[in-house]
Amino acid sequence: MSQTRSIAVTVNGRTYEKTVETRRTLVDFLRVDLGLTGTHIGCEHGACGACTVRVEGEAVRSCLMLAVQANGKSIVTVEGLAQGNALNPLQQAFWEKNGLQCGFCTPGMLMTISEFLEEVPSPTEEEVREALSGNVCRCTGYQAIVDAVLQVAAQARAEKEAV
Numbered sequence: 001m002s003q004t005r006s007i008a009v010t011v012n013g014r015t016y017e018k019t020v021e022t023r024r025t026l027v028d029f030l031r032v033d034l035g036l037t038g039t040h041i042g043c044e045h046g047a048c049g050a051c052t053v054r055v056e057g058e059a060v061r062s063c064l065m066l067a068v069q070a071n072g073k074s075i076v077t078v079e080g081l082a083q084g085n086a087l088n089p090l091q092q093a094f095w096e097k098n099g100l101q102c103g104f105c106t107p108g109m110l111m112t113i114s115e116f117l118e119e120v121p122s123p124t125e126e127e128v129r130e131a132l133s134g135n136v137c138r139c140t141g142y143q144a145i146v147d148a149v150l151q152v153a154a155q156a157r158a159e160k161e162a163v
Contacts, residue, residue: 012080029067049135078107
């Protein structure tokens with residue numbers, strides 16, 4: 001018999017109170033219980049990065065975290081990046097640079113790199129590649145993704161200098 005526990009989480013700015021099985025992963029909670037299917041399930045072992053979300057600002061593999069561990073925390077999924085109908089600059093750059101081909105890895109890439117750019121606002125190509133080294137993409141060869149990230153960093157620098 002499985003045990004359950006009540007949790008309260010804030011996901012993309014909205015608070016949810018749910019009762020979950022104590023063994024339910026965060027990725028299953030987000031996808032099944034909340035209907036936020038932008039977070040993808042890849043390997044279910046934390047190796048591919050497709051399920052990356054941000055918990056309290058930190059990029060985490062949601063397949064390795066239990067929903068009960070997220071109790072009381074703030075979570076941002078790929079759905080939370082956009083500002084209404086306007087894409088986040090990273091999402092826009094991935095679109096413009098064709099860094100999303102099949103799109104399966106894209107949500108995890110976006111969540112990983114959104115944290116990275118907050119920590120390293122002016123990265124080198126090598127730093128971007130290192131930051132993305134835990135996210136597997138089988139379609140793009142990564143160059144378009146790296147180009148998109150560098151474009152966003154350059155745009156942010158230009159905007160900062162203009163002020």
